Amino acid sequence: MIKQGFDNDKYIKMQSEHIKERIADFGGKLFDDHHAARVLPGFAPDSKIKMLINLKDEAEIVIVINASDIEKNKIRGDLGITYDQDVLRLIDAFRGFGLYVGSVVITRFAGQSSAVAFRKRLEGLGICVYYHYSIPGYPSDVKKIVSEEGLGTNDYIKTERSLVVVTAPGPGSGKMATCLSQLYHENKRGMKAGYAKFETFPIWNLPLKHPVNLAYEAATADLNDVNMIDPYHLEAYGKTTVNYNRDVEIFPVLSAIFEKISGSCPYKSPTDMGVNMAGFCIYDNDNVCEASKYEIIRRYYACACSKRKGLSDGIDMEKIEIIMNNTGISVNDRKVIPAAIEKSKLTGEPACALELPDGRIITGKTTKLLGASSAMLLNALKALAGIDDAVHLISPEIIEPIRTLKVGHLHCNNPRLHTDEILIALSICALTDENAKKAFDQLDNLTNCEAHSTVILSPVDDGVMKKLGIHMTSEPAYQSKKLFHKN
Numbered sequence: 001m002i003k004q005g006f007d008n009d010k011y012i013k014m015q016s017e018h019i020k021e022r023i024a025d026f027g028g029k030l031f032d033d034h035h036a037a038r039v040l041p042g043f044a045p046d047s048k049i050k051m052l053i054n055l056k057d058e059a060e061i062v063i064v065i066n067a068s069d070i071e072k073n074k075i076r077g078d079l080g081i082t083y084d085q086d087v088l089r090l091i092d093a094f095r096g097f098g099l100y101v102g103s104v105v106i107t108r109f110a111g112q113s114s115a116v117a118f119r120k121r122l123e124g125l126g127i128c129v130y131y132h133y134s135i136p137g138y139p140s141d142v143k144k145i146v147s148e149e150g151l152g153t154n155d156y157i158k159t160e161r162s163l164v165v166v167t168a169p170g171p172g173s174g175k176m177a178t179c180l181s182q183l184y185h186e187n188k189r190g191m192k193a194g195y196a197k198f199e200t201f202p203i204w205n206l207p208l209k210h211p212v213n214l215a216y217e218a219a220t221a222d223l224n225d226v227n228m229i230d231p232y233h234l235e236a237y238g239k240t241t242v243n244y245n246r247d248v249e250i251f252p253v254l255s256a257i258f259e260k261i262s263g264s265c266p267y268k269s270p271t272d273m274g275v276n277m278a279g280f281c282i283y284d285n286d287n288v289c290e291a292s293k294y295e296i297i298r299r300y301y302a303c304a305c306s307k308r309k310g311l312s313d314g315i316d317m318e319k320i321e322i323i324m325n326n327t328g329i330s331v332n333d334r335k336v337i338p339a340a341i342e343k344s345k346l347t348g349e350p351a352c353a354l355e356l357p358d359g360r361i362i363t364g365k366t367t368k369l370l371g372a373s374s375a376m377l378l379n380a381l382k383a384l385a386g387i388d389d390a391v392h393l394i395s396p397e398i399i400e401p402i403r404t405l406k407v408g409h410l411h412c413n414n415p416r417l418h419t420d421e422i423l424i425a426l427s428i429c430a431l432t433d434e435n436a437k438k439a440f441d442q443l444d445n446l447t448n449c450e451a452h453s454t455v456i457l458s459p460v461d462d463g464v465m466k467k468l469g470i471h472m473t474s475e476p477a478y479q480s481k482k483l484f485h486k487n
Helices: 008-026 047-054 067-071 083-096 113-124 175-188 211-219 231-237 245-262 285-308 315-327 336-347 372-385 396-409 419-429 434-440 459-468
Strands: 030-033 059-066 100-107 128-131 163-167 227-229 242-244 351-355 361-365 450-453 471-474
Touching: 008 047, 059 067, 059 083, 059 175, 067 083, 067 100, 067 113, 083 100, 100 113, 100 175, 113 128, 163 175, 175 245, 211 227, 211 242, 211 285, 211 315, 227 245, 231 245, 242 245, 285 315, 285 471, 336 351, 336 361, 336 450, 351 372, 361 372, 372 419, 372 434, 372 450, 372 459, 396 419, 419 434, 419 459, 459 471
Parallel strands: 030 163, 059 100, 059 163, 100 128, 450 471
Antiparallel strands: 227 242, 351 361, 351 450
């Protein structure tokens, strides 16, 4: 398991201070860009929420979603839900922390029926919804963009607070374009407004080819994002910093908008726009590099499986493969991958492998009773609890009635128990069996463990692994040659 290398408390303190400075600089609105990360071990997933809670009396949330992502039912990989579902999840999550969600913006709207239906659904829930449109010539035709025929065609977002946080289910949703549009409309109304970018990756003060920044490039391979040296910052200050192509491309537009607002642009480069202290909070670079390499490999397998499922053309996988080849990263760097493959070769069955926090590799194979991931899960819990591998945590007498229910009454084709069924059975056994209770109590220790399967997991097993916090990848292969795969 990867050891920590990031100081989360320092990050929250530094980032909060710089956000407040930006608000003071503009005396108006700060537009914030949120991009979660998994490559900084020690970084808490709720760090940005904690910062916003400190500013919740000033903050208002605007959630952005691309109409094309609604139309394509784009899936958020880490959660396994569509982007439109994630909008609803985000609203509930923000409200749960006492934060005010003002509205939702549907970007790149072109009459998509699914986007229209989603707007009606949101409005039925009492949420304000606005449309923003594609602008011909964006982002190169600055004159057209900064006009009534460009940004002027977008709906004006009515806001109430001084800090407006623009966030989205994922990259490519149109957050920056939404911010630029709002700056244009605020200027028309005589309002003083400012913009700053709160985006974790790429980290501007790490090298261009640092694994952390390469992991971001791998994560956005489907968007054609490319990390690059910020040419404007280099020219203005003579210092090398890292940004990404979309920010560099849009900088002339932002500069032109600011010139219309106040006669000059307060920023000399895209890097200047950022409020990102993450690079100053890394205290163990080796651990961070290792975590980033693991993430690149995970992204590679996610793209490979997506291609196998017919959900992508594989170009994103090829881009990540180039990143891996250029930096000497091998899939064998994740020890669970060769371990799972070797187990499958020895047994002739699909297999899974998991690395425990202490570095031990635990495997599991497909049997008549259990799928490989279920077997691996039980074996890992036994190892963590110090229970002999020969001990049955769940007796066959308990498993058999569940199999009968699945096949005989629920008409399932797969008689083997999925991971959710195994955990339910284990929780019942834990009431009367001491070993089962010891194993069940180890579930939380699986969080952040690395795992790999030699076949694509069922949606059920994949979902359970995500909920347990296990970083699971799969070979791009199905267990059977069937054309339809469900469970």
